[in-house]
Amino acid sequence: MRVVSSIGRRGGFTLLEVLVVVVIISILTTIAVLSVSVLGSDRELDGEGDRFTDVIAAATEQAQLEGRDYGVWFGAGRYEVLNYDQLSQTWQSVIDDRLYQSHEVPTGLALRLDMEGRQVPPASDVPGTPRVPQVLLYSSGDASPYTLTLTRDGSQSQWIVAGQADGTLVITRPDTTP
Numbered sequence: 001m002r003v004v005s006s007i008g009r010r011g012g013f014t015l016l017e018v019l020v021v022v023v024i025i026s027i028l029t030t031i032a033v034l035s036v037s038v039l040g041s042d043r044e045l046d047g048e049g050d051r052f053t054d055v056i057a058a059a060t061e062q063a064q065l066e067g068r069d070y071g072v073w074f075g076a077g078r079y080e081v082l083n084y085d086q087l088s089q090t091w092q093s094v095i096d097d098r099l100y101q102s103h104e105v106p107t108g109l110a111l112r113l114d115m116e117g118r119q120v121p122p123a124s125d126v127p128g129t130p131r132v133p134q135v136l137l138y139s140s141g142d143a144s145p146y147t148l149t150l151t152r153d154g155s156q157s158q159w160i161v162a163g164q165a166d167g168t169l170v171i172t173r174p175d176t177t178p
Helices: 015-039 043-066
Strands: 070-075 078-085 090-093 109-115 118-120 135-137 146-152 158-163 169-172
Touching: 043 070, 043 078, 043 109, 043 135, 043 146, 043 158, 043 169
Parallel strands: none
Antiparallel strands: 070 078, 070 135, 078 090, 109 118, 109 146, 146 158, 158 169
């Protein structure tokens, strides 16, 4: 005698089958996102370029608001905003604003400063030696013209910030098309 079950298998998927499909889709999505990030823009390079332009824009505005000159000092792989103290007639670090403090670019990124068509070597950072900025941001809104190139080692990607004499910035971001 044959027993027939009334609970036969109905159409549909088991929980295990659904979970396997979800895991496969998750893996494919992760691979797609990672490949776009690798082939797309360099986030660290973009972040440093954005940071530098923000620093310059803020310091230029601060110079005009306070009626005092600011400057940017470039050392090996880092930069710092200074202000000119009329009383001591020296350039001073801006200690009350984190944005202007000495900032080191991440490992693998390089700064290149050009002025008047020539590369400006990084300033030495000997303790006790006064820092003198290479780029000046005047209280009138004017600035010394310069070109700062930010690159990643071994890459063709470049972030270029060209500071004009009237204090405006011309920014060239790296080409992110594959």
